[in-house]
Amino acid sequence: MANIPPSTNKIESKVNGQFKRMKMLIKEPYLLALIIIIFLSLFVFSVYPIYQVFKITVINDEGIIDFSLIVETFSSSFFLKTLWNSIQLGIMSAIFGTIIGFIFAYAVTRTEMKGKKFFNLVALLPIISPPFVIALSVILLFGRNGIISNGLFGFEDSNVYGLRSLVFIQTLGFFPIAYLNLKGVLEAIDSSVEDAALNLGASRWKVFSTITLPLAVPGILSSLLLVFIKAIEDFGNPMVIAGEYQTLAVQAYLQITGMYDLRAGSFYAVALLLPSLTAYFIQKYWISKKSYVTVTGKPTQTREKINEKHIVMPLFIFCGLITGAVMLIYGTVLWGAFVKVWGVDNTLTFDNFKYTFTLGFDSVKNSLLLSALSTPITALLGMIIAFLIIRKQFIGKKIMEASSMLAFAVPGTVIGIGYILAFNQKPLLLTGTAMILIIAFTFRNITVGIEAGTNSLRQVDPSIEEASTNLGASSFTTFRKISLPLMKSALFSGLVYSFVRSMTSISAVIFLISVNWNLLTVTILSQVEDASLGAAAAYCIILIVIILIVIGLLEFFVNYLASSKRRNFR
Amino acid sequence: MTNTNSNINTHSVDVKLTNLLKVFPSHNGGDNFYAVDDIELDIKAGELVTLLGPSGCGKTTTLRMLAGFELPTSGSIHIGDENVTNVPPNKRNVAMVFQSYALFPHLSVFENIAYGLRINKVPKGDVIDRTYKVISLMHLEEFKDRLPSQLSGGQQQRVALARAIVTEPKVLLFDEPLSNLDAKLREYMRDELRKIQQRLGITSLYVTHDQTEAMAISDKVVIMNHGKIQQADSPINIYTKPNNHFVAGFMGKANFLHGVVKELKNNMAMINIFGKSVLIRINDKVKLTENGPVECVTRPEFWEFSDTGKFIGQVTRTIYLGNHVEYEIAIGDDTISMMDFEHFKHGIKQEGDQVTLHLKEECVSLLPTRKEYIKEGLA
Ligand SMILES: Nc1ncnc2c1ncn2[C@@H]1O[C@H](COP(=O)(O)OP(=O)(O)O)[C@@H](O)[C@H]1O
Ligand SMILES: [Mg+2]
Numbered sequence: 001m002a003n004i005p006p007s008t009n010k011i012e013s014k015v016n017g018q019f020k021r022m023k024m025l026i027k028e029p030y031l032l033a034l035i036i037i038i039f040l041s042l043f044v045f046s047v048y049p050i051y052q053v054f055k056i057t058v059i060n061d062e063g064i065i066d067f068s069l070i071v072e073t074f075s076s077s078f079f080l081k082t083l084w085n086s087i088q089l090g091i092m093s094a095i096f097g098t099i100i101g102f103i104f105a106y107a108v109t110r111t112e113m114k115g116k117k118f119f120n121l122v123a124l125l126p127i128i129s130p131p132f133v134i135a136l137s138v139i140l141l142f143g144r145n146g147i148i149s150n151g152l153f154g155f156e157d158s159n160v161y162g163l164r165s166l167v168f169i170q171t172l173g174f175f176p177i178a179y180l181n182l183k184g185v186l187e188a189i190d191s192s193v194e195d196a197a198l199n200l201g202a203s204r205w206k207v208f209s210t211i212t213l214p215l216a217v218p219g220i221l222s223s224l225l226l227v228f229i230k231a232i233e234d235f236g237n238p239m240v241i242a243g244e245y246q247t248l249a250v251q252a253y254l255q256i257t258g259m260y261d262l263r264a265g266s267f268y269a270v271a272l273l274l275p276s277l278t279a280y281f282i283q284k285y286w287i288s289k290k291s292y293v294t295v296t297g298k299p300t301q302t303r304e305k306i307n308e309k310h311i312v313m314p315l316f317i318f319c320g321l322i323t324g325a326v327m328l329i330y331g332t333v334l335w336g337a338f339v340k341v342w343g344v345d346n347t348l349t350f351d352n353f354k355y356t357f358t359l360g361f362d363s364v365k366n367s368l369l370l371s372a373l374s375t376p377i378t379a380l381l382g383m384i385i386a387f388l389i390i391r392k393q394f395i396g397k398k399i400m401e402a403s404s405m406l407a408f409a410v411p412g413t414v415i416g417i418g419y420i421l422a423f424n425q426k427p428l429l430l431t432g433t434a435m436i437l438i439i440a441f442t443f444r445n446i447t448v449g450i451e452a453g454t455n456s457l458r459q460v461d462p463s464i465e466e467a468s469t470n471l472g473a474s475s476f477t478t479f480r481k482i483s484l485p486l487m488k489s490a491l492f493s494g495l496v497y498s499f500v501r502s503m504t505s506i507s508a509v510i511f512l513i514s515v516n517w518n519l520l521t522v523t524i525l526s527q528v529e530d531a532s533l534g535a536a537a538a539y540c541i542i543l544i545v546i547i548l549i550v551i552g553l554l555e556f557f558v559n560y561l562a563s564s565k566r567r568n569f570r
Numbered sequence: 571m572t573n574t575n576s577n578i579n580t581h582s583v584d585v586k587l588t589n590l591l592k593v594f595p596s597h598n599g600g601d602n603f604y605a606v607d608d609i610e611l612d613i614k615a616g617e618l619v620t621l622l623g624p625s626g627c628g629k630t631t632t633l634r635m636l637a638g639f640e641l642p643t644s645g646s647i648h649i650g651d652e653n654v655t656n657v658p659p660n661k662r663n664v665a666m667v668f669q670s671y672a673l674f675p676h677l678s679v680f681e682n683i684a685y686g687l688r689i690n691k692v693p694k695g696d697v698i699d700r701t702y703k704v705i706s707l708m709h710l711e712e713f714k715d716r717l718p719s720q721l722s723g724g725q726q727q728r729v730a731l732a733r734a735i736v737t738e739p740k741v742l743l744f745d746e747p748l749s750n751l752d753a754k755l756r757e758y759m760r761d762e763l764r765k766i767q768q769r770l771g772i773t774s775l776y777v778t779h780d781q782t783e784a785m786a787i788s789d790k791v792v793i794m795n796h797g798k799i800q801q802a803d804s805p806i807n808i809y810t811k812p813n814n815h816f817v818a819g820f821m822g823k824a825n826f827l828h829g830v831v832k833e834l835k836n837n838m839a840m841i842n843i844f845g846k847s848v849l850i851r852i853n854d855k856v857k858l859t860e861n862g863p864v865e866c867v868t869r870p871e872f873w874e875f876s877d878t879g880k881f882i883g884q885v886t887r888t889i890y891l892g893n894h895v896e897y898e899i900a901i902g903d904d905t906i907s908m909m910d911f912e913h914f915k916h917g918i919k920q921e922g923d924q925v926t927l928h929l930k931e932e933c934v935s936l937l938p939t940r941k942e943y944i945k946e947g948l949a
Contacts, residue, residue, distance in 0.1 A: 027658050463672035466639055469659045470666045471686030471737060481685075485676045 049418025101178025161243025382449020412507030
């Protein structure tokens, strides 16, 4: 029998196990140091700023905890109206966006519809461009000098500002998120389940309503929540087009930059944070657990696609209309960039571009430089954290996972305000520097890299890494030579995502820019506010072109890296 | 095999596992799980020892502790003179061949094999020399530039072995390395593997649940059940002198018959089975008392049809298998299973046929009664 009596060794072996693992970690001091550094930086740059936002709302000028301010603000009718506005906007956009996303996803994954590739591509446009491009375009189309409102129908002063436009814009801007999410879900449903229903005599409609739709419910719920979050935390579109319709994110900004009232701004930020954080964690932990989709790693057999005209045709028309709307939006911006004075003097010209190149190219350079600096850091850090979370045992792993998600789950507005509160004095005096922007980009985007990394690592047999350790490689060498190359595609999407998100972000950085470090998105916004629509459009085009070029370069670069490693040494 | 392996240097060392214990804490507050329960094992330098046992008996866990991927709850592991119990897995110089092969999917065959050398900072020229040497030893020349995904299962298996031996490890570990191959290839690879192991003289621990495989390649077979060693012995002794009921039942087919000891004389016992007396050699692990009960192991091939046999039975089932016929035969209240390899001589008996059987008494082994080995904690 064992030399430990069974009664005592239960706790002992548990403690022992933890202790031994720590001992093993100490044998790899670099790994231990890395874990500590990651913990520290997550704490300083994700947890602490958010804590600051909360703190300022409950501590009064004398430094005493005082809830009366919260109660006062939260019961003012203006505040409640604003809160309701945001939630109403979120709910409507979520419903419309998810419906469109679902129809798109169903048509692409289940039918023989023509032009799928094209629809897919166009649907991605809103994702890689700053969201308020659509708002800008709507003004160009339907505003006072809009080519449709004024040019086509001759309305003198049409009012595009308000809830209806906002819902339209956000639906168009965020349905691709629902589409991508649901496409993944629908693709992952084992096709044999649907075939079985068909085989048992169910009609197409029955298969859809009794099998496909119920199985997609978790995906639909998570899409609703994702779009809801996006819509309520969106800053750019409401700023441009909400008019009298106040939303939380915009109010937070106006209180701080207009009234210099950090505390009032924080109230709005906290009010914004609660629904979005709740939605995020419901989505992440509750709905994803309910998912019927199991990742087996086995390729599912190719699916028999629906070909009946009466099903495919209406779907085709629907997707065509939506795609047409997206193209109209972006086409308008493109056109607007080349027109002298929109709606007044429609001659084509390069003046707008000349203007951006001569007068305001600094913000383009800044955006590009800072995004380029933060992107590799973000992606690499994301892969490293993914590796630690999936493959290593250490105390506080769950905390690392949760805090790395925090800055992503929290609205940009909160992060922006948190950063000004947290980093405006020594020893961490960062406000006004380029550093604070890079850090904000990095910690806001790191989750994307981590998620991509953990997903791809889960598909790598752990014994592949053990084989490397067994042959004498340290954890670091194994990560660099084995795990990282195997996470190639995750690395690529991590790079692309964090670059695009950095280039197009506005809600957090608008609080953090300074005279020396202005950013492209903020410049565009101020051009729109100054009614220099042509220049704004030109900047948008430049931004989109840069993003497309960089995605192309990244793809080339990552493939090149991977293939050069594979080449043999003779 | 050609003999191109002239100078792959290995220095055989012995391996010693002492009081090795691995307890997995339960997650739901129930009892802890003793995956490996106080194991003692010596592997002599250059030997190949097999861990054999049903799935879940702790073979892989034992192997992984030797490799350093699991830390023992208590006990120690010595490789040669060195106590490696707390040495990290990348510093142990034991090479493992994984069940899934675990080839690096993004590296060519050559780079897979060279990996361990590069990691250990072997000079460039030597890396190439030594890698080529192993490539030719394993007949992988024509595949060296391919990716693992472009190889068949058998080829992948060879790459996995090549990758393990190129670093000249002190110990080789195998975790069911052949279980992903089809039957024919498995037999071939099994013999190749044994030949290479013997030629290089690397001390090896081999895990399998396939008894034939274990018999075919091992110097010593270790039978495990429920985390405990049941018997560690040469293949012959394991089969012919099983320690207990489990070992006898796990290795091949066994008919367990209950007898009564009639008389003890010198090292022989007169035992009454089915009302007939048989003379069986006494095994010193078993304590016998006159008129006491005893359990006898009779393998199917210990029985034969013979007109002069003592036992009369009735065939209840006939299974024709080509090179032999398997019968189930009722004798008294019991049923035994027997094999007839001379069916061309005896003809094939039909169900219901009356037969006379002879038992090769010199082959029969005795087991401690169940009570005895439960008392000793061997169950
Ligand atoms: N990490 C672990 N946590 C809990 N139980 C484990 C763990 N690893 C293995 N076990 C259990 O230990 C037992 C022995 O496992 P293993 O050594 O893999 O058996 P096998 O002999 O089939 O290789 C099994 O019952 C298994 O479920
Ligand atoms: Mg196993």
